[in-house]
Structures are given as structure tokens and as C-alpha cells.
Amino acid sequence: MSTRVTDLIHRFEPAADATLPPLLLLHGTGADENDLIPLGRMVAPGAALLSPRGTVLENGMPRFFRRLAEGVFDEEDLRQRTDELAGFIHQAQAEYGIAAPVALGFSNGANIAASLLLRHPGLLRGAALLRAMVPFRETPPARLEGTKVLLLSGTADPIVPAANSAALAAILGDAGATVAHHPLPLGHGLSQMDVALTREWLAGFQETKA
Ligand code: MLT
Numbered sequence: 306m307s308t309r310v311t312d313l314i315h316r317f318e319p320a321a322d323a324t325l326p327p328l329l330l331l332h333g334t335g336a337d338e339n340d341l342i343p344l345g346r347m348v349a350p351g352a353a354l355l356s357p358r359g360t361v362l363e364n365g366m367p368r369f370f371r372r373l374a375e376g377v378f379d380e381e382d383l384r385q386r387t388d389e390l391a392g393f394i395h396q397a398q399a400e401y402g403i404a405a406p407v408a409l410g411f412s413n414g415a416n417i418a419a420s421l422l423l424r425h426p427g428l429l430r431g432a433a434l435l436r437a438m439v440p441f442r443e444t445p446p447a448r449l450e451g452t453k454v455l456l457l458s459g460t461a462d463p464i465v466p467a468a469n470s471a472a473l474a475a476i477l478g479d480a481g482a483t484v485a486h487h488p489l490p491l492g493h494g495l496s497q498m499d500v501a502l503t504r505e506w507l508a509g510f511q512e513t514k515a
Contacts (some may be wrong), residue, residue, distance in 0.1 A: 322351030328358025335366035449482035
């Protein structure tokens with residue numbers, strides 16, 4: 306069931322396995338808070354799932370920020386929505402008693418996750434960015450030491466050119482993040498390769514019980 310206990314419509318599923326970090330699920334254009342729940346369950350079974358719905362509508366399709374054209378972002382809106390999403394994450398952490406989440410974003414959701422990393426360093430413990438792009442023409446100065454990033458791009462992606470995902474990997478790496486970038490022989494859509502690589506990468510966050 307979707308709820309609105311904080312400022313955004315979202316779903317929250319509590320953890321069944323407290324050794325896993327919570328996942329912040331950020332959907333692509335035209336989806337909603339329900340879309341990535343099955344993927345979250347597949348890649349991190351038992352983790353708490355926090356899944357907000359994007360607040361912008363483009364021809365009735367939810368998104369996390371406005372764009373001027375495909376791949377051309379309204380950066381002022383992106384900055385504002387990113388800061389609102391950061392506020393929501395703080396609220397949700399207090400409301401549900403969860404630690405700093407690891408973001409799992411697809412497409413538009415991956416793009417706002419990249420923006421969250423750069424505008425609010427330290428808020429996310431890490432981020433799995435599936436088909437993400439460079440969010441800002443001028444990158445905000447951010448230090449991301451201690452933040453892990455998984456970047457899964459498609460070499461045949463018609464929306465995200467290979468050079469753009471390579472540039473995003475370089476931006477995040479230069480900011481100090483530990484970046485694992487896998488260009489996959491895929492388009493914009495997700496595949497079992499994305500699921501397997503994300504699952505393996507997330508397992509690196511699991512705390513070992515004393
Ligand atoms: C975006 O607008 O974030 C990107 O073009 C990806 C998309 O949503 O299609």
C-alpha cells in the first residue's frame with residue numbers, strides 16, 4: 306500500500322534482515338513507487354525498501370524532475386527536486402528509524418540519485434545507477450570519499466551515449482567515490498545482467514554478525 310506519512314507519496318517495507326542497508330528505490334519516467342519493489346526484493350532480499358514517487362508529471366507520467374527534451378535537463382528544477390528528495394530521505398529515516406540508504410535508481414531515478422550524490426554528499430551510503438547520465442553541465446564541488454557507486458550503462462543505449470556514462474564515472478571518481486562502472490552490451494532497458502551485478506555489488510554492504 307502507498308502512504309504519505311511524509312511529504313512524498315511512497316512505499317516503505319521494513320527490513321526482515323537488519324544486516325542489510327535500506328534501499329532507496331528511484332523509478333524511471335512513467336513508473337511509480339511500486340515499479341522497483343520487485344527488483345529491490347530480488348537484489349537485496351530482506352532489506353528495508355523506501356520507494357518514493359517522483360513529483361513531476363510529464364504528460365501524466367511521473368518523473369523526479371523536469372526536462373526540456375530527452376536528455377536535456379531543467380537544471381534549476383533538478384536542483385530544487387533533489388533538495389526536496391534529500392529532505393524526504395531525512396524525514397523517512399527519522400520516521401522509520403532507518404540508517405543512511407543505498408540508492409538504486411533506474412534512468413530518470415538514477416539521474417536524480419547522481420544529483421543527490423553531488424548535492425548532498427554523505428546522505429547516501431552508496432548508489433547503484435542503472436542507465437544514468439551526467440546530471441549537471443557544471444558539476445557541484447562534492448567530496449565522496451567512502452561512498453560506493455555502481456554504474457551500469459548500456460553500450461547500445463539510445464538515450465545515454467557511452468561517452469556520457471564514462472564522463473559520469475569520471476566525475477564521481479574524481480570526487481572521491483569508489484566507482485565500479487560496467488558498460489554492458491545492452492540498450493536502455495534492464496536485463497538479468499543488471500540484476501546479477503547489482504545483487505553482487507550490494508552484498509558488499511552486508512554487515513557480518515559478530
Ligand atoms: C531523464 O530525463 O532523466 C532521462 O532522459 C532518462 C529518461 O527519463 O528517459
